[in-house]
Amino acid sequence: MERLWDKTSTNPVASAVLLLLALTICVTRILTGLAGKPKYLNGEGLRSVGMLPYWIPFLGHLFSFIAKFEEFLQQTSYRASHGIFSVNLAGSVHNVIYTPSLIQNIFQQRAPIVNSEAINWYIMVNVFGADRRYKKDYFLAFEGLIAAVRNNLLREPSLSIAVDATVKAMQEEIPNLVSFCQSPVDQNLWERTSSPITCANGSEAMGSSVIVEVSLFPLIRNFVGHISMPSLMGEAFMEYYPTVLDDMWALDEGFNYLAIGLPRWFPVRSVTKAHLARARLNAALAEIHTALDTLAAGGEPGPEWRDLSDVSRVMLERNAAWRSHCIRPNERGPGDLGILWAMHANANNLVFWILVRMWATPGLVERVREEIEPFVQISQPMQTFGIHEAPRMKIGLAGLLKECPLLKSCYLETLRLDSRPASVKKIERDFIVRETRQDVRAGAQPESYLLKAGTYINIPHAVHQLDPRFFEDPTVFKPGRFLVRKGQDGQKQRPRRQQEQQEMTAQVGTLKPWGGGASMCKGRMFAEREVLAFVAGILVMWDLEPVTPRGWVVPAHRKTTGVAVPSTDVRVRLRRRHRSSMI
Ligand code: HEM
Numbered sequence: 001m002e003r004l005w006d007k008t009s010t011n012p013v014a015s016a017v018l019l020l021l022a023l024t025i026c027v028t029r030i031l032t033g034l035a036g037k038p039k040y041l042n043g044e045g046l047r048s049v050g051m052l053p054y055w056i057p058f059l060g061h062l063f064s065f066i067a068k069f070e071e072f073l074q075q076t077s078y079r080a081s082h083g084i085f086s087v088n089l090a091g092s093v094h095n096v097i098y099t100p101s102l103i104q105n106i107f108q109q110r111a112p113i114v115n116s117e118a119i120n121w122y123i124m125v126n127v128f129g130a131d132r133r134y135k136k137d138y139f140l141a142f143e144g145l146i147a148a149v150r151n152n153l154l155r156e157p158s159l160s161i162a163v164d165a166t167v168k169a170m171q172e173e174i175p176n177l178v179s180f181c182q183s184p185v186d187q188n189l190w191e192r193t194s195s196p197i198t199c200a201n202g203s204e205a206m207g208s209s210v211i212v213e214v215s216l217f218p219l220i221r222n223f224v225g226h227i228s229m230p231s232l233m234g235e236a237f238m239e240y241y242p243t244v245l246d247d248m249w250a251l252d253e254g255f256n257y258l259a260i261g262l263p264r265w266f267p268v269r270s271v272t273k274a275h276l277a278r279a280r281l282n283a284a285l286a287e288i289h290t291a292l293d294t295l296a297a298g299g300e301p302g303p304e305w306r307d308l309s310d311v312s313r314v315m316l317e318r319n320a321a322w323r324s325h326c327i328r329p330n331e332r333g334p335g336d337l338g339i340l341w342a343m344h345a346n347a348n349n350l351v352f353w354i355l356v357r358m359w360a361t362p363g364l365v366e367r368v369r370e371e372i373e374p375f376v377q378i379s380q381p382m383q384t385f386g387i388h389e390a391p392r393m394k395i396g397l398a399g400l401l402k403e404c405p406l407l408k409s410c411y412l413e414t415l416r417l418d419s420r421p422a423s424v425k426k427i428e429r430d431f432i433v434r435e436t437r438q439d440v441r442a443g444a445q446p447e448s449y450l451l452k453a454g455t456y457i458n459i460p461h462a463v464h465q466l467d468p469r470f471f472e473d474p475t476v477f478k479p480g481r482f483l484v485r486k487g488q489d490g491q492k493q494r495p496r497r498q499q500e501q502q503e504m505t506a507q508v509g510t511l512k513p514w515g516g517g518a519s520m521c522k523g524r525m526f527a528e529r530e531v532l533a534f535v536a537g538i539l540v541m542w543d544l545e546p547v548t549p550r551g552w553v554v555p556a557h558r559k560t561t562g563v564a565v566p567s568t569d570v571r572v573r574l575r576r577r578h579r580s581s582m583i
């Protein structure tokens with residue numbers, strides 16, 4: 001520092017450059033502070049969106065937005081009287097919006113006023129590895145591709161067919177969540193990365209049966225992945241590519257780096273790993289598409305792809321959509337990778353967070369078990385030839401969805417705390433949004449804002465999720481936060497004699513964990529059913545206790561996109577709960 005100063009103090013050019021730099025920064029701050037103030041555009045109270053002042057010309061708020069996205073937005077938004085401001089991200093103006101009625105205004109807009117095409121293609125290229133040359137092809141096929149997901153995961157009976165396949169596989173495997181085997185060769189694929197250690201005895205609370213010590217996050221996310229991946233892609237895909245989930249996690253870890261365009265040679269390990277994983281994922285997707293094309297043409301796809309009969313309707317219809325636009329298999333990977341990533345980087349992690357948060361709340365596991373008991377039945381098959389068979393599970397999903405408000409409320413509360421969704425759209429035509437009184441701080445008046453064509457809308461839902469004006473003690477996990485009495489939400493009131501819990505229902509309220517508008521999550525109904533079934537299955541089949549004497553500690557978040565990844569390991573002991581009652 002001293003040397004640099006010595007040099008610049010004796011070098012007039014360096015001094016002049018430094019001075020000019022300092023001057024530019026200060027002038028930029030003053031000018032953007034003056035120019036960014038919201039202005040009234042007409043006599044009827046229509047305002048422009050105010051831009052936050054910044055110091056660095058052209059780049060604007062880019063660094064603070066990337067490096068401290070959440071803190072930056074929260075600090076700014078909780079100080080503001082209104083739910084909207086804009087930032088400059090390297091020349092693109094982003095209107096950041098975070099109060100419920102403004103968000104609702106935005107979600108009501110469709111093309112040609114707003115669209116998600118620009119951001120969709122940006123992610124497709126930077127994160128999932130699409131080749132820029134194929135943009136036209138991709139958007140030609142887009143409607144058919146997204147319809148395949150919408151028609152099969154948001155509509156009946158296809159939704160139930162997809163969910164039933166996943167739940168059935170989960171029921172079969174849930175007793176084998178851990179194998180109690182010492183050797184990795186004998187362990188299930190999903191438990192190998194969770195460093196399992198089998199011990200003869202657990203703590204007093206766990207009883208004297210055999211227990212296994214594991215890292216909970218890798219165990220849960222791989223278990224959910226090993227069950228749900230084949231229900232979308234078919235068993236043959238998992239057999240052809242058994243390390244698909246490891247690559248998915250490597251891609252997810254590098255997501256934000258890829259999103260800002262860091263190249264493969266960038267000297268950060270997770271960047272290189274993400275690039276390599278993405279290449280393997282896209283290559284495998286091209287392979288299965290080639291096989292499906294061959295099958296559709298009446299040919300034999302080859303020994304690895306002998307049985308493709310269990311590939312989901314979603315994938316078959318996407319394959320047909322790609323084919324109908326004559327798009328070659330090697331161009332298709334990034335489009336399908338987006339679906340696989342959306343599925344696994346969110347739902348799997350959420351199951352982990354719900355379990356940890358439930359177990360970390362004294363008495364909650366017992367209450368939820370009591371609530372779900374009528375809908376999750378366990379039977380212990382008769383002992384044959386002295387060999388114990390694993391218990392069998394049967395889940396009544398309709399009951400879990402409709403009759404278990406506490407479970408559903410825990411699910412929503414965990415989404416509120418542990419997911420970081422964002423909705424980004426481009427404005428193609430000017431339009432006006434209006435605040436309601438509920439949105440503005442005390443003393444301020446609701447306003448109307450003009451949103452200009454050519455700018456972006458950026459809705460970081462976490463700001464609302466953690467806003468103390470809408471959620472009391474916003475950082476605290478409150479299991480019953482989303483419960484409302486039936487009748488208060490317009491539903492039929494039940495007779496008083498029925499149990500208290502039966503009179504409650506869980507309502508999502510102003511939370512928007514699935515985003516909204518035309519690009520709203522297409523897997524939301526599938527995800528809810530899948531997540532509730534996995535949580536219920538694990539609660540009923542397994543007992544968990546933390547290894548550390550400090551008890552349950554809910555880990556902090558590592559920076560990722562979507563549902564968070566924990567920043568630290570959670571080591572737990574697992575014991576299978578033995579039930580002998582027959583169905
Ligand atoms: C807990 C689990 C999940 C969460 C929290 C979640 C959240 C989201 C969010 C926030 C978006 C962006 C919405 C917007 O632009 O406003 C999205 C998009 C999407 N999600 Fe999900 N998601 C989950 C599970 C799934 C699953 C299981 C699938 C598929 C099987 C899926 C498929 C999609 C697709 C295809 C889109 C893009 C929709 C479009 O561009 O039209 N998601 N998701």
